[in-house]
């Protein structure tokens with residue numbers, strides 16, 4: 001068959017949404033490279049995806065449907081007909097006896113392909129059923145930006161080239177958005193100055209002129225300190241009140257305390273707050289690239305609102321080279337109305353999902369279907385999530401691997417991987433659209449979520465509504481509006497296309513999609529004092545690492561989880577020593593690594609460890625929602641290290 005290079009798009013939950021060139025030899029993928037013609041990918045992939053084809057052919061991939069009667073028994077292989085007949089019969093019974101609300105459909109971010117949302121439509125038509133509410137990933141920040149600007153959207157990445165100052169605020173691009181790191185490096189080479197604000201020291205530091213390490217969760221106080229300096233020095237934009245509602249209220253908030261008091265709460269120096277204010281007020285335009293991490297806190301939405309306010313009062317919004325870039329509206333070009341069905345009769349909050357499943361009554365949750373998610377490993381309070389699943393009458397998980405969540409299922413349905421996907425993508429970190437096209441046929445009997453839903457729909461009287469090939473559905477999603485703008489499905493399959501509806505400069509003219517046309521400034525803030533807990537002196541920073549995509553790894557992590565702490569915060573445990581990492585919920589074995597660049601109040605652990613490998617940070621993390629948007633306060637978890 002020889003060697004061929006095929007083009008597709010990475011569908012992972014990652015802001016970069018890369019163009020991929022796959023080398024296929026005799027029907028197998030043997031190498032992956034970044035598409036040099038993709039304006040953001042520019043010829044390279046991150047290490048986790050460059051090696052993903054090893055997982056593609058892994059022994060432990062689920063290749064056929066797996067079924068078991070009870071959770072005590074082993075899975076046995078089943079045919080698709082057997083598995084789908086069983087599922088259709090059971091779901092129909094639950095619906096008849098207890099109504100659609102007795103079934104929960106939970107979908108998360110395993111693939112960002114739009115057709116991964118087909119199960120939403122299926123369950124809306126079949127039920128409607130119970131679904132999730134909120135968003136553990138970006139819920140708090142989205143809610144904050146919608147409150148401030150009317151919408152969460154960003155200028156094109158090209159605008160980085162016009163920024164005199166770039167602020168990476170809680171954003172570790174080196175790990176989680178390497179293509180943006182390359183653009184920041186270029187902006188710096190052209191003369192922009194780069195500030196990194198993160199309680200954790202990480203590799204992105206290499207592109208920063210200045211690093212500020214506030215206490216975890218101290219950013220709200222630091223932003224208000226900087227605002228107080230801006231007002232004191234007269235560095236705000238003289239016309240800011242014309243595009244902001246609440247200007248006087250925000251000034252009153254920021255100046256309600258002395259700068260040094262805010263700085264003490266943030267654990268930063270006055271010099272650091274002044275420098276931040278000066279860069280925003282005097283070295284304009286400034287672009288703030290805001291990460292998602294800092295909003296995963298109890299006061300996460302208020303923190304993002306304070307950062308938005310800094311940009312608004314300094315005029316760093318609605319002009320080239322400025323803005324608070326958090327989210328790019330990845331679906332905005334597509335006709336997603338084809339994926340929408342009737343509203344759910346009930347929703348359960350995602351950050352508290354385990355508890356909410358267990359507490360649901362009238363009717364109780366009898367069955368759960370999981371699409372593109374691993375909630376046992378990835379949601380807070382893993383043990384409770386596992387208990388909630390294990391006590392249901394029927395659980396179905398569609399996944400390519402036997403994850404912690406699949407281990408709580410009665411039926412596991414093998415799905416396609418990113419190299420087999422046939423789908424459409426937009427990016428949440430830039431403005432390009434593209435398609436995924438299978439570079440190899442599915443391994444074993446794997447099916448896409450669309451194909452799975454079609455199998456079920458034909459058994460439950462919904463066949464007509466779900467009929468059509470992947471390309472038919474992709475064409476429907478491209479829709480007439482995008483076609484009228486000159487973008488067709490073949491264009492998207494041939495390479496990335498700029499979203500014709502994405503603004504080059506968002507909120508241009510400082511007009512906002514709010515009722516008044518003006519942005520809104522926060523006028524009140526929660527208490528910013530840190531509450532110490534001497535029994536649990538460390539905050540658990542369970543953050544992204546280079547070789548893992550959430551709970552999906554390309555090189556299997558062996559042994560206990562590795563945690564990183566400042567040597568003086570290691571409770572006497574030597575570098576390389578073994579310890580217990582404990583919260584009030586649970587404890588896990590870890591290996592301790594010393595790093596003297598870290599703060600004394602943090603301990604780092606990789607995000608995405610599995611319960612079955614003994615590496616799951618979320619067993620330690622209490623389920624608590626953020627102040628708005630129902631995000632998860634993952635990083636406000638207090639822990640301690642105990643010598644073993």
Ligand SMILES: Nc1nc2c(c(=O)[nH]1)N[C@H]1C(S)=C(S)[C@@H](COP(=O)(O)OP(=O)(O)OC[C@H]3O[C@@H](n4cnc5c(=O)[nH]c(N)nc54)[C@H](O)[C@@H]3O)O[C@H]1N2
Pocket residue numbers: 013014015048109137169170171172173175176177197198199200202215216217218219291292293294297541543544545546547548549550551607608635
């Ligand atoms: N390699 C890899 N890449 C990934 C992922 C992965 O698992 N692995 N996950 C993907 C996903 S799901 C997402 S949502 C995206 C982006 O996900 P993000 O969560 O934005 O990822 P990071 O860029 O690592 O940024 C998180 C940073 O926020 C910092 N942070 C935490 N708390 C605070 C705080 O209180 N203040 C400040 N200033 N900073 C704080 C953390 O220390 C960390 O460095 O990345 C995606 N990319």
Ligand SMILES: Nc1nc2c(c(=O)[nH]1)N[C@H]1C(S)=C(S)[C@@H](COP(=O)(O)OP(=O)(O)OC[C@H]3O[C@@H](n4cnc5c(=O)[nH]c(N)nc54)[C@H](O)[C@@H]3O)O[C@H]1N2
Pocket residue numbers: 013108109110111116136137138292370371372373374375378379398399400401403415416417418449542543544549550551552607608617618621634
């Ligand atoms: N402690 C801690 N926990 C966190 C975070 C953190 O920073 N710290 N980050 C949070 C964030 S930002 C996020 S977004 C969530 C992510 O949480 P999840 O989205 O649940 O995490 P993933 O590991 O990406 O898992 C999804 C599963 O989807 C499967 N999958 C991939 N493609 C497909 C497909 O096409 N169809 C189907 N059916 N399945 C597919 C994968 O094999 C994988 O097992 O985790 C959150 N959890």
Ligand code: SF4
Pocket residue numbers: 010011012014015016017018045046047048049050177178179549
């Ligand atoms: S995970 Fe992100 S950086 Fe890596 S290849 Fe996919 S889109 Fe690109």
Ligand SMILES: [Mo]
Pocket residue numbers: 013109137138292
């Ligand atoms: Mo995420």
